[in-house]
Amino acid sequence: MEFDNEILLPYGRIRFGTAGKQSLDCLKKLFPSYPKNPTTWKEYTEIWVKEKFDSPLPNVFTLNQVHGDSLHQVLPDLVYTNSELVLEGDGLYTELPNSILVVRTADCVPVYLYSNKRPFVAIVHSGWKGTSFGITELMIERAIQSGFSEEEIYLEIGPYIQGADYEVEKDVANLFIPLGKEVCHEKGKGKFLLDVGLAIETRVKARFQKIGGINNLRTNVFQSPLYFSHRAKEEGRNLNFILWES
Numbered sequence: 001m002e003f004d005n006e007i008l009l010p011y012g013r014i015r016f017g018t019a020g021k022q023s024l025d026c027l028k029k030l031f032p033s034y035p036k037n038p039t040t041w042k043e044y045t046e047i048w049v050k051e052k053f054d055s056p057l058p059n060v061f062t063l064n065q066v067h068g069d070s071l072h073q074v075l076p077d078l079v080y081t082n083s084e085l086v087l088e089g090d091g092l093y094t095e096l097p098n099s100i101l102v103v104r105t106a107d108c109v110p111v112y113l114y115s116n117k118r119p120f121v122a123i124v125h126s127g128w129k130g131t132s133f134g135i136t137e138l139m140i141e142r143a144i145q146s147g148f149s150e151e152e153i154y155l156e157i158g159p160y161i162q163g164a165d166y167e168v169e170k171d172v173a174n175l176f177i178p179l180g181k182e183v184c185h186e187k188g189k190g191k192f193l194l195d196v197g198l199a200i201e202t203r204v205k206a207r208f209q210k211i212g213g214i215n216n217l218r219t220n221v222f223q224s225p226l227y228f229s230h231r232a233k234e235e236g237r238n239l240n241f242i243l244w245e246s
Contacts, residue, residue, distance in 0.1 A: 002226045011119050016112040016242040018158050020227040034235045038064035038086045058100040064088040069133035093122035097246030106230035109197045110158035110240035111136050117152045123242045132175045150210040159219035163195025
């Protein structure tokens with residue numbers, strides 16, 4: 001897999017990562033063209049999980065992503081109805097084992113979150129809109145409201161298009177310029193360069209000063225041949241996942 005990480009914690013093993021072009025190549029025979037709707041993306045993801053994960057297979061949860069700030073908790077009743085349901089939103093979280101949470105990206109930022117003390121894993125799809133809404137901060141707040149401390153929450157920022165290649169107009173830039181020139185600066189001729197992953201880091205650190213830790217891979221999907229990039233005019237999507245394996 002293009003990015004696959006494992007962390008051993010007091011409550012078990014956390015696995016998170018991103019499947020890009022090579023990992024998803026096995027699905028080309030079943031899907032000659034990439035899915036066009038959330039239901040088919042869910043089927044695509046479930047087949048990929050069966051190909052890549054050992055038995056017992058985890059329950060798969062995906063989203064109809066809308067570039068917003070809606071978050072959904074995976075509870076036991078949702079596990080039972082999972083086969084018939086595609087939730088609308090851009091973030092998933094759970095305290096249940098063996099439930100793989102998946103979001104799709106092509107330039108946007110995947111954010112993996114977990115507690116280093118007690119069962120809690122989450123994943124967020126955050127483009128510039130979701131970042132401006134503060135979707136990652138909302139997920140951290142949701143964890144705190146559920147009884148987790150700020151200090152035990154850790155963030156990993158996966159592959160996304162880096163600031164050197166992500167050009168935006170002034171209306172978008174105005175949302176991020178206050179975060180500093182490293183996050184967003186003028187390129188010229190009314191264009192700006194925006195690093196959404198760094199924007200997430202900056203916002204989280206300012207709001208949650210006791211956060212356990214933040215790690216940014218700094219992997220640029222636009223430059224890497226391993227990942228799909230919308231700005232590179234590619235139709236495929238990277239599958240980003242997190243899973244607590246009990």
